[in-house]
Amino acid sequence: MPSANHELPIALFRDQPALAPEILQAVSGIKPPEYEHISLGSECFNDDNPTEYRADSTVLLGDPKRPELAIIVENQLRPDRRKRFSWPVYLSTLRARRECPVTLLALCPNETTSAWCREPIEMGHEGWVLRPWVLNLAEAPAVIDVDKARALPELAILGTPAHADGPHRKAVLTAFAEALEVTDRDRGERYHDYVRSQLSEAARHCLEEIMQADVYEWQSDFARKHIAEGEARGRAEGEAKGKAEGEAELLLIVLEGHGFTVDDELRRRITACTDLQQIQIWARRVGTARTLDEIFA
Structure with a gap:
């Protein structure tokens, strides 16, 4: 069964076909033809031979019956020598079927696979060479403009993992939250879980802070559910912290009652501990211990 790491990036292109020409231009520098319509095509490229050839996704620019350009999108998680033979089949079959130019866009999770995908595929006929366009997902475009995120949510989704720890973390995660705001609940859940x-x-902590901030008034059911879950976690964590602090103070009193001298370093260790179970273990040792080392070993 295909993994989520394979399926979700492809789902972005199926959910939003306009993502394909946007990414194609980003990686190739070639501006796709102007189009009034954009649609998905069949991913199946079977011929009379019983072997099945199926791409991950196909996007058609222009009239689906007479498109101006067809883009085949493949999410390639690792090198696979068979793709050297099946990729040309995808392009030649789709070109014959749609009678239009075709191109191949490969998505890769790392530089090793990206370098492998960029290697030209020599077809054997002079001048006939397939050079796939490749996007290393670790270098996906960063979306920091909220208007762009709302206009093309899938582009923000695609780039968020690559830039969430970069210098524009807050802007990237804010754009991601805005992208979720304009997607339907089912897709929003899938996008959120993947990212x-x-x-x-x-x-993740930064994202939760953004969702909890009063600066934005999130409207979607998904955002409200996320905020409610965050508030519930915050209350639970606060209650646990408060209980641990109370148990720590009680432990200090019990130690002094048993004649132990608690120096500043040990006091800081006890009061800084948020693990309620650990504090209770220390407390149970007090009654039988003769030294502090026996309690805090």
Whole structure:
């Protein structure tokens, strides 16, 4: 079964086909033709041979019956020698079927796979060489403009994991939150779960602060659910911290009652501990211990 790391980036292109020409221009520098319509095409490129050839996604620019350009999008997680043979089939079959120019855009998770995908595929006929356009997802475009995030949410989703720990962390995560605000609940949940799984602890904390801030009045059901969950976590963490502080103070009193001298360093260790279970372990040792080392070993 395909993994979420494979399926979610492709889902972004299926959910929003306009992401394909945007990324194609970013990685190739070639401006796609102007178009009034954009649509998804079939990912299946079967011929009379029983072998099935299926791409991850196909985007058609212009009239679906007579498109001006077809973009095949592949999410390639690792090198695969078979793609050297199947990718040309995808392009030639789609070109014959739609009678239009075609191009290949490969998404990769790292530089090793990106370098492999960029290698030209020699077809054997002089001058016939396939050079895939490649986006290393670690270098996906950063979206820091909230208007752009709302206009093309999937672009913000695609770039957030790569830039969430960069110099524009707060702007990137704010744009991500704004992108979620204009997506429907089901897609918002999928996008959030995927991006959150890629974020560092610091980035997740920053995202929660943005969602909890009073600066924005989030309207979507998804955002409100996220805020409610964050507030519930905050209350639970606050209650746990308060209980640990109370137990720590009680432990200090018990230690002094048993004749132990608590210096400043040990006092700081006890009061800084937020693990309620650990404090209770120390407290149970007090009754039988003869030295502090026996309690805090």
